[in-house]
């Protein structure tokens with residue numbers, strides 16, 4: 001089926017890293033694989049790069065799609081440029097350029113703001129004032145995270161967007177929601193009564209949500225210095241994982257029902273207190289014989305900066321399902337590995353029959369480890385008798401790996417861009433949801449004192 005109305009996919013920040021690495025390849029794959037959308041990429045910038053400049057950017061970012069020569073060539077050829085002036089406070093001229101590119105007849109339009117959070121608010125307003133979403137077809141606007149920098153600014157940004165757009169036109173990105181293993185959390189929980197029937201305070205002792213990165217802040221200090229690990233990772237990615245692990249079953253598999261359930265669990269999360277947070281910051285250390293800089297030595301970082309690059313938070317969820325079960329959220333940069341996983345630890349067996357003494361019980365805890373990346377899959381950790389004649393109980397995993405069962409795992413951006421084109425908001429954060437998640441961290445966005453230093457390449461500061 002070909003969509004009768006063509007779509008302009010208008011990208012602000014087309015010359016930036018996000019567009020080059022993620023967005024353009026994702027858009028190409030979404031369009032090329034389905035043949036379902038007549039989409040033209042229109043790159044917007046204040047540099048007069050022209051159509052040729054945008055086509056060069058697109059060609060470069062699709063360099064590894066060489067085996068799809070003619071499809072790439074067509075996509076590149078149709079990509080074009082629109083120029084905006086840095087000083088202008090309207091986007092009326094952009095409207096004129098879009099109409100010229102699109103020609104007569106109705107068009108769908110997506111405005112994707114692949115730009116830092118600062119200018120995103122003023123550009124959204126200008127798009128709204130110039131009524132650019134209205135070109136005779138549907139219109140959608142996409143904003144990257146972080147959405148605001150605290151509860152007040154996120155609320156203000158929501159109010160501003162709602163002056164011009166309906167909630168069904170607003171797509172708030174959190175790319176973790178597009179990751180296959182994250183989407184699978186709903187299937188894992190709600191298609192497998194085996195697990196779901198034990199998924200509560202009666203059986204579960206704790207939930208650990210960990211996102212470890214081995215990279216440092218690199219060239220992004222301009223953004224990161226104002227953000228830090230709570231705003232950059234916890235309020236969005238790790239909180240989204242928390243909602244999917246903690247929510248009640250939605251009444252149906254629809255965007256609104258799923259997002260209603262996510263908001264409900266967030267409303268039960270207690271506002272985090274300072275005593276429940278450990279902040280860290282990586283210090284220079286040698287990794288594989290190479291000395292890597294500490295955070296304070298990175299370019300554009302204030303030498304006295306207190307920006308945390310590591311956070312460990314204890315969340316409490318005050319509802320019937322989770323009362324008393326700690327959710328530990330941990331994330332950090334320059335750690336010893338890149339690995340994201342959710343570990344659900346079950347309570348111990350109520351009685352230990354294997355040894356005489358309670359405190360000497362050899363039975364480990366049952367665990368469910370949901371591996372998000374790399375090596376997507378999950379492990380159920382259980383106890384098994386070692387065949388050794390001496391009675392021994394050991395813990396072993398029962399594992400499932402995506403790579404054994406499925407051919408390809410689509411990239412998160414590819415999934416999300418397809419959903420934007422299809423108008424499916426399930427994997428996008430709703431306005432009330434983003435506000436509910438900022439509320440949880442209101443008091444702990446920044447540390448009061450200097451964060452604990454940890455050596456680059458380690459597992460973070462010591463947690464007592």
Ligand code: BG6
Nearest residue numbers: 145175211213232233237340373
């Ligand atoms: C981004 C953060 O949202 O997610 C980055 O701004 C972080 O600081 C990145 O590195 C991690 O994403 P992924 O998909 O590599 O885990």
